[in-house]
Amino acid sequence: MNPPVLAREFYQRPTDVVAREMLGKLLIRVLPQGVVAIRLNEVEAYLGVDDPACHTYRGRRTQRTETMWGEAGHAYVYLVYGIHHCLNVVTLGPGLPEAVLIRGGEIVVGADLVRERRGPRIAERCLVDGPGKLCQALAIDRSDDGVDLCNRSSLLRVCDDGHSVPDERVRRVSRVGVDYAGEAASWLLRLVTVSTV
DNA sequence: TCTAGGATCGGCT
């Protein structure tokens, strides 16, 4: 399981384009017990300083969001509801704090490892179908904030094994859990892979 | 320092 990682240039493009292209890519996590690979099928774009739902809206820059202000291709990991972690990929470049939230995928390698972490009674399709679940499954927390996803020796990285998702299998819907963001709550920035047309 | 609220999840009805 060692396909090429996505180059930094991949992330240095408009965030909604990056989000679209990330569908079908492999998220690779190296754990002490083994490797887990997840084919991404649900992501959300967060459009920086002009996006009321984004942590960096109106130029907010704090200790938590510092990673988003940095170089593209790095992981931005934060805690929500005091309980769950969420994994994002920083896009564009320094001073343009945008990101793609990784919401879910399908386990390609290491399902047994994931089940060990998530518990034996969880249904197969519910193992990694939410951002908090995904992070629990892959043991991702704040210590992974800032990890370079473009480095092929990183313990967390995104790879391209040649799989691509055709447009007719991509559905654009509104983002989850951002009702507080007013009009931006209805922006179609959540991209989901569907199995049938 | 204090306080309000959140890019979620899972259990319960």
Add this chain to the structure above:
DNA sequence: GCCGATCCTAGAT
């Protein structure tokens, strides 16, 4: 489908 858990974060005092 609804609701409580749970604690960090950011902005207000």
